[in-house]
Amino acid sequence: MEMSSPTIITSTKNKTGIKVFAPASVANVACGFDVLGFALEKPGDEIIARFSDEPGLKITKITGGKLPYEPVKNTAGYAALKLLDYLGESGRGIEMEIHKKMPFGSGLGSSAASAAGAVVVINELLRRPLEKRDLLEFAVLGESIASGAIHADNVAPSLLGGFTLVRDSVTNDVHRIHVPRGLYATVIYPKVEVLTKEARALLKTEVPLKSVVKQNANMGAFIIGMFNSDFDLIRRSLVDVIIEPQRASLIPYFYEVKEAAYTEGVLGCSISGSGPSIFALSENSLTAENAGLAMQKIYQEHKIECELFISPINMEGTILC
Amino acid sequence: MEMSSPTIITSTKNKTGIKVFAPASVANVACGFDVLGFALEKPGDEIIARFSDEPGLKITKITGGKLPYEPVKNTAGYAALKLLDYLGESGRGIEMEIHKKMPFGSGLGSSAASAAGAVVVINELLRRPLEKRDLLEFAVLGESIASGAIHADNVAPSLLGGFTLVRDSVTNDVHRIHVPRGLYATVIYPKVEVLTKEARALLKTEVPLKSVVKQNANMGAFIIGMFNSDFDLIRRSLVDVIIEPQRASLIPYFYEVKEAAYTEGVLGCSISGSGPSIFALSENSLTAENAGLAMQKIYQEHKIECELFISPINMEGTILC
Numbered sequence: 001m002e003m004s005s006p007t008i009i010t011s012t013k014n015k016t017g018i019k020v021f022a023p024a025s026v027a028n029v030a031c032g033f034d035v036l037g038f039a040l041e042k043p044g045d046e047i048i049a050r051f052s053d054e055p056g057l058k059i060t061k062i063t064g065g066k067l068p069y070e071p072v073k074n075t076a077g078y079a080a081l082k083l084l085d086y087l088g089e090s091g092r093g094i095e096m097e098i099h100k101k102m103p104f105g106s107g108l109g110s111s112a113a114s115a116a117g118a119v120v121v122i123n124e125l126l127r128r129p130l131e132k133r134d135l136l137e138f139a140v141l142g143e144s145i146a147s148g149a150i151h152a153d154n155v156a157p158s159l160l161g162g163f164t165l166v167r168d169s170v171t172n173d174v175h176r177i178h179v180p181r182g183l184y185a186t187v188i189y190p191k192v193e194v195l196t197k198e199a200r201a202l203l204k205t206e207v208p209l210k211s212v213v214k215q216n217a218n219m220g221a222f223i224i225g226m227f228n229s230d231f232d233l234i235r236r237s238l239v240d241v242i243i244e245p246q247r248a249s250l251i252p253y254f255y256e257v258k259e260a261a262y263t264e265g266v267l268g269c270s271i272s273g274s275g276p277s278i279f280a281l282s283e284n285s286l287t288a289e290n291a292g293l294a295m296q297k298i299y300q301e302h303k304i305e306c307e308l309f310i311s312p313i314n315m316e317g318t319i320l321c
Numbered sequence: 322m323e324m325s326s327p328t329i330i331t332s333t334k335n336k337t338g339i340k341v342f343a344p345a346s347v348a349n350v351a352c353g354f355d356v357l358g359f360a361l362e363k364p365g366d367e368i369i370a371r372f373s374d375e376p377g378l379k380i381t382k383i384t385g386g387k388l389p390y391e392p393v394k395n396t397a398g399y400a401a402l403k404l405l406d407y408l409g410e411s412g413r414g415i416e417m418e419i420h421k422k423m424p425f426g427s428g429l430g431s432s433a434a435s436a437a438g439a440v441v442v443i444n445e446l447l448r449r450p451l452e453k454r455d456l457l458e459f460a461v462l463g464e465s466i467a468s469g470a471i472h473a474d475n476v477a478p479s480l481l482g483g484f485t486l487v488r489d490s491v492t493n494d495v496h497r498i499h500v501p502r503g504l505y506a507t508v509i510y511p512k513v514e515v516l517t518k519e520a521r522a523l524l525k526t527e528v529p530l531k532s533v534v535k536q537n538a539n540m541g542a543f544i545i546g547m548f549n550s551d552f553d554l555i556r557r558s559l560v561d562v563i564i565e566p567q568r569a570s571l572i573p574y575f576y577e578v579k580e581a582a583y584t585e586g587v588l589g590c591s592i593s594g595s596g597p598s599i600f601a602l603s604e605n606s607l608t609a610e611n612a613g614l615a616m617q618k619i620y621q622e623h624k625i626e627c628e629l630f631i632s633p634i635n636m637e638g639t640i641l642c
Contacts, residue, residue: 035538167542167558175545175554206527212563213355215533216540220356221488223544224496233496237488242533 079142400463
């Protein structure tokens, strides 16, 4: 992964600092519950870090949302602490600013973005002692503060970019999947609250074997479709027969929005993360835009406030800015 | 798929005939229950067909096993009938011989091989009106006589060759997966009876969600591993957390045989089809052979008769011979 050279920014205390951008991501991609994810170009968080004379990590500023300033309780802070600890730099005086520029609880991996941003900004500040790939485990630990579990399916795309498959979150067994030229994402975020923990609690703990076989076949077929840039196969396999039917009721007008997207010719459309955001994938930007407008129209008709994001797959993940 | 030009053989009635070889196959490949399969180079069935003056399809000879001579009750016969019907050639006088050269009920797709052989031999006899790929649906219908269900996971590799993924058997949504150079199969068939229907009846109809996610992640990772020729990833993902634990008890000394294979360094080892055969995959022929001998030794020690097959992935499927 290529990175541009760091932009040195100047703090109010006249100490140089580093600023990074960590993108939003879509997880639980249709047939890939807890496994498949991809990064968006926007929205995303900005994290700034600079050295300070006072030993230890300190979060000095948070904008865009209410989050704990105590590093050990903050996803970005905790990820940074874990990384600093690993590097033997726990005593280093560092100030961190977190600028949330994406909605919380939207199903777009907000906490994952903060965690990814934190590990990259610390690594850059310390003159890149680790490869980006090796930062994943610390970002995953940070994100676990928010989600209560070790899940790399948002953190991996947010950090590394691209379309990712998490084989195992605990061992960071994460792989990037070939992204066909033209693949474009549409995400609509209706401003209603869906708590990840509730969305998870709602899921049945047992799945009919028939559905397991179907989902598994679609997962395999989806990966083949991606590697072969076979959009027809991607279209047939971008289906979730297990999770979506159980969670659709949490999202207002889910099926209407989905139908509107399909009418525009998307490859697939399902719940982003645990919702309420809904994503669609298309084989070009025009379809992605038309689908976005059609999806937005449904919420506008029902007077539900929403935000629309249209983006290619972000192949870079967290970057200096 | 390239095919060599037909070998014309002469029947006792001095009428030219066609002979094909249809290979055994391994289905239910670890993380790919009902989805993944691959073809072996041997064993396999031979099917011969020739024109006759008497109208209609007639099975004139069956060797190597007891099977019904009535075409409508025979997997090869039924597949042939369905194909002839589609081609508007039901009235054509055709004699067919079935030479079973592989064990029944072994978990190696015996009925699938006969069905695949039948459609290819008929297609060749009629001067190839269909592409090989288009024969699949008729072979699947033939195989359903034996298995009682529409399943393409043995028929597809037996007919088309290679490593296949069946997304949907009903619509013949079947795909070949890239096979890494060197991939080799070991199959051991202990001569004990396991009925497919019983092996299927034994399966729980519900699967814990956690296992679903694990299996799904392994399926995706396995396909990535195959496309990238990443043997380490193939090794980590060639695991069956759902079916194998439920069926292992049907196969004598299953876990000992599996352990013997892993000790030799195989990539994975699990039940072939619904058993009792056990397959292993290796990254080269030497490991495949060593694993085979180690697996065989377990059965020899326990005085259980067995047959051992060691083979690269058969990339041709059913061929003229």
